[in-house]
Amino acid sequence: MNEIVLHNYFRSSTSYRVRIALAMKGIDYRYAAHHLRHGEHRGExxxxxxxxxxxxALVWSDGTMIAQSxxxxxFLDETVPEPPLLPADAHGRxxxxxxxxxxxxxxxxxxxLRILNALKERYGADDAEVGAWFRHWVNATFEPLEKMLSERPQTGVFCHGDTPGMADICLVAQVANNKRFDVDMTPYPVIQRINDACMELEAFRKAAPMNQPDAE
Amino acid sequence: MNEIVLHNYFRSSTSYRVRIALAMKGIDYRYAAHHLRHGEHRGExxxxxxxxxxxxALVWSDGTMIAQSxxxxxFLDETVPEPPLLPADAHGRxxxxxxxxxxxxxxxxxxxLRILNALKERYGADDAEVGAWFRHWVNATFEPLEKMLSERPQTGVFCHGDTPGMADICLVAQVANNKRFDVDMTPYPVIQRINDACMELEAFRKAAPMNQPDAE
Known part of the structure; x- marks a missing residue:
């Protein structure tokens, strides 16, 4: 068995998801940084x-590479079951x-990032337009998400009941990303409340972009 | 227990995924068509x-609504386990x-569709440019996918071993979608071979867009 390695980038929100999951489960790993803006991830x-x-991409202790957050x-939830990232029942999951x-x-x-870059390169979108694009797609999903998270009793302190899990991880990473493009969170009090509850937890704070070795 | 309802659209490749899964598991359902181009899915x-x-969106027999293919x-794999859509081992899954x-x-x-429409509306992309955009992102992922599917012995007749599953479902629905935008499949012989193996199976054929009641 060798060390577990997480190939990631501090600002990548999909990397952030995996860092939270690893921290929640108390799994030690080596942090391998790849600077996306410098193209290090495209090298041989x-x-x-x-x-x-x-x-x-996670390289597990037996050498298995798993990509896609x-x-x-x-995989982490199946391999290191406690604490669970998914509820016990099929409907909850x-x-x-x-x-x-x-x-x-x-x-x-x-x-x-690669889509936003493509909008600039292919269509000459400027920073203002890229921001508008970003906010448009956040709002298109945050509106129904806010509605669905207003359902009681399924939603609790967190997205599903009173323990944090996979949906909270995705939510927190997205809310962090939103800050870079000035998304107005006023219409989303439930999402904001869940985000704030998560950020009280050590695992979420430890995994945050600003707390990584490659943070700028 | 009531009937199971699948809200879908014949041409939607995410709908196609779910139709294949339902057909593989032999689950009967009512087909509720929503014409995306006419905006029926945005109605109250x-x-x-x-x-x-x-x-x-699937409405299960107990009334539970599940969105996201x-x-x-x-959910289907947990609720109706046979035949499985995922391997038995955590690494395989x-x-x-x-x-x-x-x-x-x-x-x-x-x-x-909503992204392609946004490219037209926001940036004046014409049909040729929309096709180029579509092919660009297919190729960006099909290149590494072809490489990863060339791994033996993990890949067999299908994406993982010799029984079809979730990855084959996603692959087939994407390959079908590609035809609408003239994606050249020549660089992807493994993907094409797996697609063709799937299309020999009744469940995949039955679920195909052209075989749905709302097909045009």
């Missing part, structure tokens, strides 16, 4: 680890995965 | 079912989820 060395050339979190994937499939991919 | 009636106003497939999410998080979201 990293492509031999993850052919997709994206972060995060949602797949990594499911479906709700948490649904809430998680609203962020992971509808917001993050279209607001990813 | 449908928003009361799924506040996000997207398809697919990846969450729906995980991680690999299948990783391959699935490369498509579900990196290709589909940025090539979704």
């Amino acid at each position: 060395a990293y492509l031999s680890v993850n052919p997709q050339g994206l972060v995060p 949602m797949a990594i979190m499911e 479906a709700r948490v995965r649904m809430l998680s994937q609203m962020i992971a499939c509808e917001i993050h991919p279209v607001n990813n | 009636a449908y928003l009361s079912v799924n506040p996000q106003g997207l398809v697919p 990846m969450a729906i497939m995980e 991680a690999r299948v989820r990783m391959l699935s999410q490369m498509i579900a998080c990196e290709i589909h979201p940025v090539n979704n």
Whole structure:
């Protein structure tokens, strides 16, 4: 068994998700930083680890490489079950995965750095337009998410009941990302409340972008 | 217990994923069509079912609504275990989820109809440019996906071994979508081979867009 390595970048919100999950489960790992703006993730060395050339990628203690943050979190939850990231019942798990994937499939991919760069390169979008694009897709999903998180009794202190899990992880990483593009959180009091409850917890704070060795 | 309802649209590749999963598991359901180009999914009636106003959404026999195709497939696999959509071991499941999410998080979201429409509306992209955008993001992920699927012995007749599962479902739905934008499949012989193996199976054929009641 060797050390566990997380290939990541402090500002990447998908990396942030995995860092929170690792911290919640108390798993030690080596932090391997790849500076996305410098293109380090596109070099041969990293492509031999993850052919997709994206972060995060987790190299487990037996050498297995797992890419894609949602797949990594499911693996961690199966391999190191405590504390669980998903509820015990199938209906609860479906709700948490649904809430998680609203962020992971509808917001993050279209607001990813490589997409924002493509808007600049292909269409000449300036910083103001890139910001408007970012906020547009956040709001398109945060509106229904706020509505769905207003459901009682499913939502508690956290997205699903009173223990933090996968949906909270996705939510916190997205809210952190939003700050870089001045998303107005006023219409989302429930999302903000859950974010604030998470940030009271050591695992979420420890995993935050500003607390990483490559933070700028 | 009431009937199971799948809110979907024949051409939606995320709907196609769920139709394949339902067909593989032999689950009967009512087909509720929502014409995306006519905006039916944004009406009050449908928003009361799924506040996000997207398809697919599954209403289970007990009335529970589950949105997000990846969450729906995980729910179906937990609730109706046979035949499984995921391998029995955590490492295998991680690999299948990783391959699935490369498509579900990196290709589909940025090539979704609402994104393509936004490129036209915000940047005046014409049909040729929209096609170039679509192909760019397919190729950006299909290149590493082809490489990862060339790994033996993990890949077999299908993405993971010799039984079809979640990654094959995502692959087939994406390959079908690619045809609408003339993606050259020549560089992807493994992906094409797996797609063709899937299309030999009744469940994949039955779920295909052209075989749905709202097909045009």
